[in-house]
Amino acid sequence: MVKITDVARHAGVSPSTVSYALSGKRPISEETRRRVEDSARALGYRPHAGARALASSRSNVLALVVPLRTGIHVPVVMQFAVSVVTAARDHDHDVLLVTQEEGEEGLRRVADTALVDALIVMDVQLHDPRLPLLRTLDRPSVMIGFPLEAEGLTCIDLDFRAAGERCVEHLAQLGHRVVALVGSPPQVYVRGTAFAQRVVQGFTAAADRAGIASAVHPCGTTPAEARRVAERLLSEQPALTGVVVHNEAALEPLVDAFEELGLRVPGDLSVTAICPDGLASTLRVPVTSVALPSAEVGERAVELLMRKLGGEAVPEATLLPPTLTRRASTAPRTVDPR
Helix, strand or coil: CCCHHHHHHHHCCCHHHHHHHHHCCCCCCHHHHHHHHHHHHHHCCCCCHHHHHHCCCCCCEEEEECCCCCCCCHHHHHHHHHHHHHHHHHCCCEEEEECCCCHHHHHHHHHCCCCCCEEEECCCECCCCCHHHHHHCCCCEEEECCCCCCCCCCEEEECHHHHHHHHHHHHHHCCCCEEEEEECCHHHHHCCEHHHHHHHHHHHHHHHHHCCEEEEEECCCCHHHHHHHHHHHHHHCCCCCEEEECCHHHHHHHHHHHHHCCCCCCCCCEEEEEECHHHHCCCCCCCEEEECCHHHHHHHHHHHHHHHHCCCCCCCEEEECCCEECCCCCCCCCCCCC
16 A cells, blocks of 8 residues: 655655645645645645544544553553654644553543544553443544453454464473463553453463473562572472463563573473563564564554544454464473473
């Protein structure tokens, strides 16, 4: 699909100039307007229906609501935010980032102003208190995440339950019979954060199907907390040979802690993770992982929102299937790992 940035590059102008030239919202020289129109025709560009509808009466601003609560890993959140901002600019929209932990009140504060035309909501909880308001707002919204009751909402995310299952299935195929999930910080589970709960569900279900002994351990984000969890795992599961990590900040400290405790990765212990590829592939021992598709999720969330702004029907649920990339951190279980 040809985007406004493609037209801008072809015409040698900025994306905002393309928008002004095609919408008439600001005066543009005749020569520039003609060059933009020629480029649009040559590339087959058609302004998005949502952008056309908003050209005269909207703010062209989207709100990205992502409360920076305790336990959240900010670098990963920022990957999603950058993706949303980049995709929004392709539709000639800016993004207002809302990070305060205000729940429904904060959501209403943003929605009740003329600042934004629509909302993207992150850090979704299974029983999210913002759902009743989202269902009644006169502004379109898209949630990055799936609450327990998603009817009447538009949601998109990685299929985190399937991601947890895929990691266990990989370890089971390698012959591992005792596994553990090192999960998000405890606060994330206390809040009922949807993606973390779904990973646990998938991990547990896959282990039960395969007849594998399993355990789930929340973990903080510091090296000291990672070390304590590693020690506890080896004390409670002395036959442990496989670990799934769903905690980006703790991944590298955990691998270091296990090796300091005498376990070689992957000779004695296979490690998989659900995390960004950029992290998994650059560790000292590259980690087998299910990628977090932040770029795709952000881009598709914006596309869904723009379609809704244009009056189009969109699917309520978009689940992206997990993709596991095998790296150096997993290997077949040996008969006597220790």
